[in-house]
Amino acid sequence: MSKIKLIFGFLTLYASILRTHAADTISANQILRYNQTITSPQETFELGFFSPPNSTNHYVGIWYKKISSGTVVWVANRNTPLTDTSGELTLTLQGVLILRDATKGNVVWSSTNSPTMSKKNPIGQLLDTGNFIVHEEGEGINQEDPVWQSFDFITDTLLPGMKQGWNLMTGLERRFTSWRSPNDPAFGEFSFWIDTRGYPQLILTKGREIKFRVGPWNGLRFSGMSNLRSNSLYNFTFVVNQREIYYQYNPIDTSIITRLVLQPSGRIERLVWIDSKQEWSLYMAAEIDHCNQYALCGPFGRCSIDKSPVCECLEGFQPTSPDQWRDTDWSQGCQHSVPLDCNPGEGFNKYLNLKLPDTRGSWYNHTMTLVECEQMCKSNCSCTAYANSNISGRGSGCFLWFGGLIDIRTIADDGDTIYIRLSASELESIEDSNSSSPGRRPIRIIVPMASVVLVILISIYLFYHFNRKKSNNRKV
Template sequence: METLHSHHVSTFIFIFSLYIPFLSLANDIITPIQPLTINQTLVSSGEVFELGFFDLRNDNNLYLGIWYRQIQPRTYVWLANRDAPITSSFAKLTIGGDGNISLVDRAEAAVWSSNRSTMAVDTVAQLLDSGNFVVRREDDENPENYVWQSFDYPTDTLLPGMKLGLSRTTGIDRVMKSWKADNDPGSGDYSYRININGFPEFVFLNKETVIYRSGPWNGIAFSGTPEMKGVSMIQFEFHNTFDEIYFSYEMVNSSVYSRLLVNSAGYLQRFIWTANAETWSLYWQFPRERCDNYGQCGRFGVCDMNSFPICNCLNGFRPRDEYAWFKLQHGSNGCVRSSKLDCGSDGFLPLKNVKLPEGSKAFIDRSMNLSECGEICKRNCACMAYANMDVTRGGAGCAIWAVDLMDMKQYAGYEGGGQDLYVRVAASDLGQSPTTINSKNGNNVVKIVGITVGICAGLITLLILVYLKRKNMRWSKKSITYRIGLQESIEGETKMDELDLPLFDFTTLAIATNNFSDANKLGQGGFGCVYKVAETRLATIVELS
């Protein structure tokens, strides 16, 4: 019995020793001697994120990715081999002696790798609660010393703490790129990336075509993204230093989940996880309206969803194609100056609450104030507009545009979007109101049309009277009765107003002028339009007694 007991104990110790490497390994880490196989996952220490293999369409295409552990259905936030799926039923993630992590297939061929050229020894790979998958030296947990990190290589999602932008020291350009389709994580056509030229801003692209731009950072938010203002649960940051230029955000409460997504349908979306409803709520989305579309109103045009048509020209400008502008509501041809500039007498009119023009060719100077910026622009005859770079603390910095102004959007004051832009105009235009845009009332065009129609109608009436007298038409001694209002029924009989002078209602005038046809238009002057009236048409609407 003693011998048998000793044998069992020895056997148990031997079996247990086989599991010591696995049991001693934390479930968020892989090491050179313990890779991650197809039937295993890594779970971050707080069980926020999980990393492992998955087959998205049951087509034997294996991907390595990261998703929220506690959220169903799965929400993927990062993929390693999005464009190189493993097509066999075997795969593992290893970390080599040089510090590179590699995804290999059955033949030990690397399908994907971190591909670092600098060697690092004694390294481990770890999944963090931030969703960042990092390679670090085993005894160094300083984030600044990570050998490699997934946060530098975003796919379609930006998580809190991730940087979107360019590291000037490493050359890494962090770009978000959509999936091809909801069930295909391959690199799609849509991307969100920084344009570092001129006045830096982010652009949303369909392949190489800009479809939306954020507007430049003004110290509080991007000038074309008013939704960023007044958001208490998220802290936004924009850094532009010698070493790097990037945008990032943090959640004030880390237990609240939020993600920025470039989706396969062509939208930039921010989602917030609603725990009670167990669903992702759409917080904002771009483009959200026609005025968000890049170049909607062309050069020197301003888009305003509160006006009709939505495209407007600045004072001192007129539509390049008036027919397309007013008849077709198509303003992409933009505006041209109606008054010639004279550098010495030109001035500047402020455009309030506007998304600043496309800034890739703008000149910027952090040291100038707004007054100095205006003086520089005034002396430079090529300068078309200027603005503050930063609107905080009373404004600071200078941005100057010496090119045609493109892709401006007007915001109403209550929307909190945009900032002030000072636009160069001829001296003859300085006496006008600051812009053709009234952010408090979007019905200006409708009012103008109504007034013009009223004036035209009055002139047409006068023209008809003169025409009738010149033709010596025979009028009855009795007053001619015209239908000018609602009929009043008295004791079963219809009574109509009788006037000594002939009056015509709007419908009558429309008939007489063939619905104010351009073919009947004689001209127009300071008081409105003048139309001719066909005698045959007049005969059908005037009763002679």
């Protein structure tokens, strides 16, 4: 009898171990139903079926388990909700996740097209990062080359470790898109993504319309977001190479829970979980003020939020349409006060503390010096401006712009420096204007006066010294 109890005990323990091991996975041909979930090893995240507040639709998603229960970070069937609780999630032998409506018998959502070759033993596993990954059981987890992973299909939330951007080898784009409303996870109006036409830059779009351009990465931060800088909460990186282009962040202290969310309103928010208050706190938001409206001041126009009106032409430029400009219609922007004709005397004026212009259609090189950058721009008559692509250290790399410079704004504290092509006469005019400015006028006055005084003092000294010497000679 004791042997039977012992065997039964071992079987119970073994079954318990199996259940514990399987809690974070779904095996091939296993069915996950409405009242079932799988949980990451440390119970950080949970995957299963959910229904948003005030909604009768049902979805497969991932949410926080230990904290903020109900905060969904990923949704599978965003645009194809289930209308009842008859959904079934399965993993095929080909490593494909399939969501079926058991009542109607139709496929509601699948993870990808079936590969041509079957996997030996695929499993779906939920990690403590929030990533749901399909891989071969027993071969370890390779997030760089999985069969499939949820991190490659961002919804409205960017979690630590997610890559927002492009896999250039496969053509996969990872952008995050807002929910349609707080109660509807379907694709909303706003998308936040990396535009690779020219030098890669982050932009926020509403449909096809650009609403906000974060700007290019300058080696320290994005040019148009001076508040995104090194901090004690998280570190971040922006990678551009031949294989991939992406933005990624990770908490410095892993006990800190943070997420980046694109709200249905288009507002981009960095949220941090405050455990003592059991609530999410706003750490930072990408504020879209008047000057962050894309191309508000038109070509060669500069927006300054502390001025009224906010738009003005850069030095060396004048309104393209003076009447429209006076009516605060700045869409036509500005044009050169003295047109360019590719004259050898043309040069570049230095403009400080700016958000770099739109880099769509720009050219870049990360190894050139600023001198080489200037020479290349000057040798090309269609080149309108240049700048360092990396401002860290002493600066390096090269940006070249061609045509009108769009979406420039003043950033007082941490703006970038750009050199814009002007005619020789306009450069001379700006130099004369700067040298006669109140800040410089005293220098031009004081220097000559000091010279005169010095000459007088020397003359007095020589006169006195000569007469004294002459007097001494007479006495001798």
